[in-house]
Amino acid sequence: MGISFGNLEELIELVNNIYSFDLNGYSRASLKRRVSRIMDLYSLDFSSLKDNLTNTPGFFNKFLIEITVNVTEMFRDPSFYIALRDEVFPYLATFPHIKIWSAGCATGEEVYSLAILLEKQNLYQRAFIYGTDINSDVIEHAKRGIIDLKKMKAYSDNYFQTGSGDSLSEYYTARYDAAIIHHHLRKNSLFSIHNLVSGGVFNEFQLITCRNVLIYFNVTLQHRVLDLLYASLALFGFLCLGSKETLRSDHLTDKFRLVNKTQNIYQKIA
Amino acid sequence: MLQVLPENLSIGVLVIIHRNAKYETNIETSLSDKCRIVVKMAEEKEYVKPATAYFAPAGYHLLMEPDHSMSLDVSEPVNFCRPSIDVTMQSVSDVYGASTAAILLSGANQDGAKGMQSIHQAGGLCIAQHPEQAEIATMPASAIALGVVDVILKNDELLTFSRQLNNYILRRD
CATH class of the missing domain: 3.40.50.150 (Vaccinia Virus protein VP39)
Known part of the structure; x- marks a missing residue:
């Protein structure tokens, strides 16, 4: 499931308003991929993603895990x-x-x-x-x-x-x-x-x-x-x-x- | 193909090749002397300029930002590849939509097929190398099988197309 860059701005504002978490300085292209990934992972369309972020306790933390890239290795490079x-x-x-x-x-x-x-x-x-x-x-x-x-x-x-x-x-x-x-x-x-x-x-x-x-x-x-x-x-x-x-x-x-x-x-x- | 691109090329080119991050390669430097356009590795948050080819660095996905700068990303490999062609093509089509043109060449997996699909759906132009003339046919053949390729070109036709690329670019003033 995909979202537009406009949707993404809406989401950034929502997360800032509700959780005071500022995603404004994040690179948009990467962030957009991460959000699409979350939507795929939880089978959500854009409006149910917003709904979950607003109303489901604990969902924001899951969102945050997937938003950030946590790929790492021991002795990488x-x-x-x-x-x-x-x-x-x-x-x-x-x-x-x-x-x-x-x-x-x-x-x-x-x-x-x-x-x-x-x-x-x-x-x-x-x-x-x-x-x-x-x-x-x-x-x-x-x-x-x-x-x-x-x-x-x-x-x-x-x-x-x-x-x-x-x-x-x-x-x-x-x-x-x-x-x-x-x-x-x-x-x-x-x-x-x-x-x-x-x-x-x-x-x-x-x-x-x-x-x-x-x-x-x-x-x-x-x-x-x-x-x-x-x-x-x-x-x-x-x-x-x-x-x-x-x-x-x-x-x-x-x-x-x-x-x-x-x-x-x-x-x-x- | 890069070698025949004209020095007054009015667009920028992104090049994704599958290469192992563990081995340093300097394909950009070696090509740079042979090309009339600028050939370099894409730098993080660098703006895309005309008459320049940007190679994705090994080990990073290359993405296009809405402000036409490029960004790098080390998230999970896609199709076992990082850089992945799918990732870049999808990202470019998000930003450039119908004015995107993509060429998919030889390769051993299905990377690029879904990316071509995104570009096709956005109304962009999708070209595949003729599988019979590709060193490894899988990559162009996969995109063709998906029904998202507009034109299949043989190697000499790819060169002609590249040479005359400026003529195919629609001006949108």
Whole structure:
């Protein structure tokens, strides 16, 4: 089932009016696909979608889960993790405490990948990783640290490609069809809800990863979120964006040193 | 086909090829020197310009925004593909409607057939490579089987069409 761009604007206004949830800065083409997907998933036409959003308790949360893209992997883009380990971690190792923010963490695979990478470099004991997302269900999922064992095959391949020399299975326990990340790799992490659109600075970080989140925002919102990420970084802290994302404005590029062009890693220098 | 497009081409071209994100390819760079139009990888929120071909980056779906900028999306693969031809074609037809033209070439799955259907329903022009001349016939044949293809062209006809593309573009002032 499809909707028009006009319908989409109507929906954005409805969600804002009822839930004070602002979707205005979202890229329309992606959002339209997501909404059509929800309508297919629940067999709804546009008017019953609006009706459900207005009158069915709990439906908005389901809507929110499907609106956002929660596709993630452990060690997604192995070359990114190689760059992080080789070009960023040596610098982080000079800090007494390493606070990390995984912004838009979905079900937490990136947070656990970072935990493993830090552990491997003997940095995890000094580190604390915050994973945030707008969605309470994915946050609950992330907290559990349980990953579908079927997916672990692909994640193990990713991990192998980082050249770490050991096996991903060293870091989880397999039970039935689930993989549980070892407890000591979960204890220095905290998952909570945070909306990049409406939320503010909540801590100061040495490393922020916000990969493939900005692509779902229009340029105006991208500027705002990038300012928030900049303000959340300690001086000489690192910012990692998705490989096709950019800092957008000259006023930010002047404040960052480019660490790795292909992997889009920057260091705050001013 | 890109190589014969004229330098004064009055439209922009999006190119979706199935390629593995795990291997770097630089098809844009290697084609760029051989073409008279600009050939590049599509950048996030970049506006589509005439006489330019934009390749979807590996690992991302390429979408068209109502303001004629392009956006990228890493949602689930469609037809096991990301970028998926269906996704881009559907998105382009949402924005450009009847002024969309699509050409579906060789390929090993059914990606593109539903996208051509969207363009067809929006009143756009759908062209398929003649399956007999395609390296792998499945993709154009699937769209043809769906009954949404307006014209089936052989390879030499595809080249002629590309060369004369400006003549087929209806001015809408």
